[in-house]
Amino acid sequence: xxxxxxDRVVVELTNPGWSQPEIHxxxxxxxxxxxxRIRVPAALRYRYNPGTAPTEFLLALANKKLVGGVxxxxxDVYVPPRGVSPVVGRPTSGTVEIGPNGTVTTFCVVHIGFxxxxxxxxxxxxxxxxxxxxxxxxxxxxxxxxxxxxxGMRLEPVWVDDDELTTSFENIKYWRPLDEPDVDxxxxxxxx
Amino acid sequence: xxxxxxxxxxxxxLVIEYPFMRTTGPVIGAxxxxxxxGRVLGITGADGRIVCPxxxxxxxxxxxxxxxxxVGTEGVVTSWSWVTTVREGQPLQRPHALALIQLDGxxxxxxxxxxxxxxxxxxxxxxxxxxxxxxxxxxxxxxxxFVPAGAQ
Numbered sequence: 001x002x003x004x005x006x007d008r009v010v011v012e013l014t015n016p017g018w019s020q021p022e023i024h025x026x027x028x029x030x031x032x033x034x035x036x037r038i039r040v041p042a043a044l045r046y047r048y049n050p051g052t053a054p055t056e057f058l059l060a061l062a063n064k065k066l067v068g069g070v071x072x073x074x075x076d077v078y079v080p081p082r083g084v085s086p087v088v089g090r091p092t093s094g095t096v097e098i099g100p101n102g103t104v105t106t107f108c109v110v111h112i113g114f115x116x117x118x119x120x121x122x123x124x125x126x127x128x129x130x131x132x133x134x135x136x137x138x139x140x141x142x143x144x145x146x147x148x149x150x151x152g153m154r155l156e157p158v159w160v161d162d163d164e165l166t167t168s169f170e171n172i173k174y175w176r177p178l179d180e181p182d183v184d185x186x187x188x189x190x191x192x
Numbered sequence: 193x194x195x196x197x198x199x200x201x202x203x204x205x206l207v208i209e210y211p212f213m214r215t216t217g218p219v220i221g222a223x224x225x226x227x228x229x230g231r232v233l234g235i236t237g238a239d240g241r242i243v244c245p246x247x248x249x250x251x252x253x254x255x256x257x258x259x260x261x262x263v264g265t266e267g268v269v270t271s272w273s274w275v276t277t278v279r280e281g282q283p284l285q286r287p288h289a290l291a292l293i294q295l296d297g298x299x300x301x302x303x304x305x306x307x308x309x310x311x312x313x314x315x316x317x318x319x320x321x322x323x324x325x326x327x328x329x330x331x332x333x334x335x336x337x338f339v340p341a342g343a344q
Contacts, residue, residue, distance in 0.1 A: 020217070020218060020248070020256060021256050021258050022258065023218045023219060023222060023258050023260060024258055024259050024260060025222050025233070025260050026233070026260060026261055026262050028231065028262065029225060029226060029229040029231065030225075030228065030229035032225070032228065032229070034221055034222065034225045035216055035221045035222075035224040035225045035228065035330035036215060036216055036221050037213055037214065037215050037216060038213070038214060038216055038224065038330065038331060039211065039212070039213050040212045040213075040214055041209060041210065041211050041212060042209070042210045042212060043207055043208065043209040043210070043281075044207070044208040044209075045205070045206075045207050045280075046205070046206040046207070046208070047203055047204075047205060047206070048203065048204050048205070048206035049201065049202070049203045050202055050204075051201075052201065054202075055200065055201050055202045058202055059200065059202070167202055
């Protein structure tokens with residue numbers, strides 16, 4: 001991806017609203033350009049522990065599988081599993097395999113990409129409802145012109161090569177269209 | 193059913209990093225330019241005292257300050273504490289002092305590190321001198337460290 005342009009002009013101020021007097025600097029310095037900007041990166045370094053239910057999700061991803069947690073009352077499957085049903089607030093009753101194919105529930109066209117794995121812009125970022133799940137996952141849709149992407153479209157995940165599989169959601173490189181009839185968007189209501 | 197019997201619990205590094213770029217303004221910019229040029233600049237306060245590192249506005253009156261002056265590259269430790277356990281990202285990757293240093297010609301102190309080897313070599317009132325970085329680029333780290341005067 002092209003480097004993000006830190007020097008781009010965001011807005012031109014016609015009247016800055018403040019001013020600073022001229023500074024007198026004693027002679028004797030070098031003849032280089034004066035420093036006007038500095039890079040001051042800040043980082044917070046954590047050891048992240050996803051917990052038991054997301055760990056199961058990530059371990060399944062290493063085998064190119066998607067799993068979700070089952071609500072003990074409604075039977076709805078939530079992905080990624082969090083160990084607790086977000087609807088009834090009780091521990092999920094188990095973990096089931098879902099997908100990996102899915103359906104577009106909503107999407108947008110991305111014109112400003114960021115992150116090391118962002119594809120060239122413009123591209124489509126979508127919410128994708130894995131078969132058997134009650135909620136959607138984020139994904140990128142490629143291998144189709146962006147103007148042809150639509151809600152209800154059927155997709156399959158494209159995985160990284162087997163020797164690159166890790167316990168990461170990035171095992172799914174992107175999603176691509178399946179040659180299957182669209183799902184009626186009315187059936188996707190409440191599943192974003 | 194997926195295999196839910198695993199007892200393995202995953203853990204991974206998670207780094208949240210912001211690549212901030214900030215403008216320095218004319219005063220801090222001149223201070224950093226000075227460091228790149230191998231000299232230290234302070235600024236004359238409303239009461240005539242020399243503030244170093246320089247500030248844009250007088251600490252007492254708030255008046256905009258404009259008269260920058262060159263101060264020394266040696267000075268006196270006015271306060272210090274010893275860092276035994278060094279953390280990633282600190283200026284020195286070995287035990288060192290964090291100190292307030294009043295440079296010759298300045299009336300205020302700046303915080304920096306003193307590469308003194310052991311805490312026994314540290315004392316309030318000791319004289320220290322700048323050890324410049326091998327390559328200076330206009331950052332506070334152009335001062336690699338202060339060292340006991342005469343040892344640089």
